Amino acid sequence: MQRRALVALAGAGLIGAVAAGGALATSTTPGQALPSMTGDLKRRAAAFPQPVRVGDLAGRAVLGPMEAQPLYGRVDAPPVVRGADGTLFLVVTRAGWLGLGAWMGLGGTPAAVPLDDAALLGEHIALVGLTRAELDALPSFRDAGAAPVPADTVIRMGIVGPFH
Amino acid sequence: MSATYATTQPAAPGRARRRMHPLPVRIMHWTNVVAMAIMIPSGWGIYNDSVIVHGLHFPEEVRLGAWAAPSLLWHFAGMWLLMANGLAYLAYGIATGRFRERLLPIRVADIVQTVRETLRLHLAHEDLTTYNAVQKLLYIVVILAGISQVVTGLAIWKPVQFSGLVSLLGGFQTARLLHFIGMAVIVGFVVVHVALALLVPRTLAAMVTGGPELAARRDAR
Amino acid sequence: MIRSPFRPQAVPDAGILDNHRALVRQVTRRGMFRRGISLGALTMLTGCNLSDDASVDAALRAVSAFNDKVQALLFDPNKLAPTYPESMVLKPPRFNAYYPIDKVRPVDGATWKLEVSGRVSDRAPWTTARLAALPQTDMVIRHVCVEGWDYIGEWSGPTLKSFLHSVGADLNARYVAFHTADDYPSSIDMATALHPQTLLALTYARETLPDPYGYPVRLRTSTKLGYKNPKWITAIEVTNDYPGGFWEKSGFGWFAGI
Known part of the structure; x- marks a missing residue:
């Protein structure tokens, strides 16, 4: 929590500096994935799936697969649900306007992301199978009809390295 | 021209003339400009490999170094210049009494008054040799930010050898964040500092020529 | 670009x-x-x-x-890096290499041999079983990448020091160099090689090292940046000639101590 406050402070300081000086630092356009990414990345991430405890996923940042690592959302609790047909979904609270939804724990509606559209990026999650627009277009997820997977269950997820 | 400088008086007989910015200060100021021009954009290049503020990323045009390795080379070369110059500046400022003379005392009432005057667009800058309360505060903040950058930089560079320092700062990632905040503070200062220097070009000239001569030391304060 | x-x-x-x-x-x-x-x-x-x-x-x-x-x-050879409780270990660890994850070429542990060369008295190749028979050290340490990210990981295996003793290495030599199955040459100074938190890691979080993290053996040293920890090691050489490394050729610092 303290770290988030510090991040907010840093952001505010930097935004202040930029506003005063005029675009010394700029952000890359969010949602602009590297061209080869979407389909390719999902295939790559699936190459060496690793075991992960479901409970360990709660609260993780969900990031865009690009150098600026934009925050798309955060993993909800319970983190994983099983659909009626047995498919696993990662429940992600979307960042929404200015990223505040997932950042400060405000607003942000949850969406169910097919597990293989997400991959482990260290302590974060990278969205490898959906663009931000596709994530934001997903219907708001309600847990009716989907069973939460117990926290101690070990599932397998794809992994990726840093994006540059 | 010199008549407008309120504090300008003939130098005391037998004493060397004191300039507003003595030569060592001018040399250290411009050396610091070089150090900043190396450390800040190379730091942005290093930052890019693992962002701290998600979504914030520095475009190639403003970075020093096309990718992490040259940025790191610049940063770890520039650090010596920054440290040597910074230590010399601190030693000089303390030993000659310049810090005490220019930056102290600083009173809350004075800051409030200066801010109020500034908002009314009454900025008194006829006398370059005396800093107003806000200037004093900004200089103190940026000096502290510079010291903080060296300390947090050491913690990030050697988190095992200086593990005690890292714990004191709240952990490795917090040290990185503090290093980033220190950069933001310094960049913010530079923006204001350069903007004001361009608005009052005499200040810029003074940092080259030394500026007006100073009155005798106001030790009484 | x-x-x-x-x-x-x-x-x-x-x-x-x-x-x-x-x-x-x-x-x-x-x-x-x-x-x-x-x-x-x-x-x-x-x-x-x-x-x-x-x-x-x-x-x-x-x-x-x-x-x-x-x-x-x-570098203080006696200074230990901070260690952490097992509850803080990130499972699985972060993957990183100079190529994407799908380019990882798993090594067959059954046929794998570790070659030893340079200033050593015993050049007999090593098997995983022989490495596992050396005294094992377990450590929970922070991995710090030059990029700025970090995570806490639990590694175990023989210390590189015990391995170097076993092969009769010249401990006054300057460098220990590594060759790997993914063509990622690397090298460290002898002082770091003899540090008690420098391991030939065989496990992560008490499980056999998974393929993407360097199975069957990788270097894990608590006192250097991540890129000084080669994975999928196939040969170790003790030498006085500067061996360099993969990223060092492109401008990363060689010592890379933390």
Whole structure:
């Protein structure tokens, strides 16, 4: 929590500096994935799936697969649900306007992301199978009809390295 | 021209003339400009490999170094210049009494008054040799930010050898964040500092020529 | 445009880029120094012509070599890196290499042999069983990447020191060099090689090292940046001749102590 406050402070300081000086630092356009990414990345991430405890996923940042690592959302609790047909979904609270939804724990509606559209990026999650627009277009997820997977269950997820 | 400088008086007989910015200060100021021009954009290049503020990323045009390795080379070369110059500046400022003379005392009432005057667009800058309360505060903040950058930089560079320092700062990632905040503070200062220097070009000239001569030391304060 | 040291933007095939990496780097570096000229004050005050990328690069690398010496002086062979409770271990750990995850080529542990060469008295190759028979050390340490990210991991295996003793290595030699199945040469100083938290890691979080993290054996040293921890090690050499390393050729510092 303290770290988030510090991040907010840093952001505010930097935004202040930029506003005063005029675009010394700029952000890359969010949602602009590297061209080869979407389909390719999902295939790559699936190459060496690793075991992960479901409970360990709660609260993780969900990031865009690009150098600026934009925050798309955060993993909800319970983190994983099983659909009626047995498919696993990662429940992600979307960042929404200015990223505040997932950042400060405000607003942000949850969406169910097919597990293989997400991959482990260290302590974060990278969205490898959906663009931000596709994530934001997903219907708001309600847990009716989907069973939460117990926290101690070990599932397998794809992994990726840093994006540059 | 010199008549407008309120504090300008003939130098005391037998004493060397004191300039507003003595030569060592001018040399250290411009050396610091070089150090900043190396450390800040190379730091942005290093930052890019693992962002701290998600979504914030520095475009190639403003970075020093096309990718992490040259940025790191610049940063770890520039650090010596920054440290040597910074230590010399601190030693000089303390030993000659310049810090005490220019930056102290600083009173809350004075800051409030200066801010109020500034908002009314009454900025008194006829006398370059005396800093107003806000200037004093900004200089103190940026000096502290510079010291903080060296300390947090050491913690990030050697988190095992200086593990005690890292714990004191709240952990490795917090040290990185503090290093980033220190950069933001310094960049913010530079923006204001350069903007004001361009608005009052005499200040810029003074940092080259030394500026007006100073009155005798106001030790009484 | 090369965007990263660790994740070259590998389109359409990483192999093509690998073969021309040095050239690509050189080209981008040149662009960088041209932009550097715009820092007029810098050019003026340093006396260097920044457009001459070779001389600037050489100067920067000379400072880097000097920094390596400073780092060796700062290195305290008796200072242990902080350790953490097992509950803080990130499972699974972060993957990283100079190529994307799908280019990982798993090593067959059954046929794998670790070659030993250089200033050692016993050059007999090692098997995983032999490494596992050495006394095992378990440590929960922070992995710090040059990129700025970190995580806490639990590694175990024999100390490199015990291995070097077993092969009768010349402990006064300057370097221990590594060769790997993914063509990632690396090397460290002897003082670090003998540090009690420098392991030939065989497990992560008490499980056999998974393929993407260097099975069957990788180096894990608590006192260096991540890129000094080669994975999928196939040969260890004790030498007095500077062996360099994969990223060091591109400008990363060699000592890389933390």
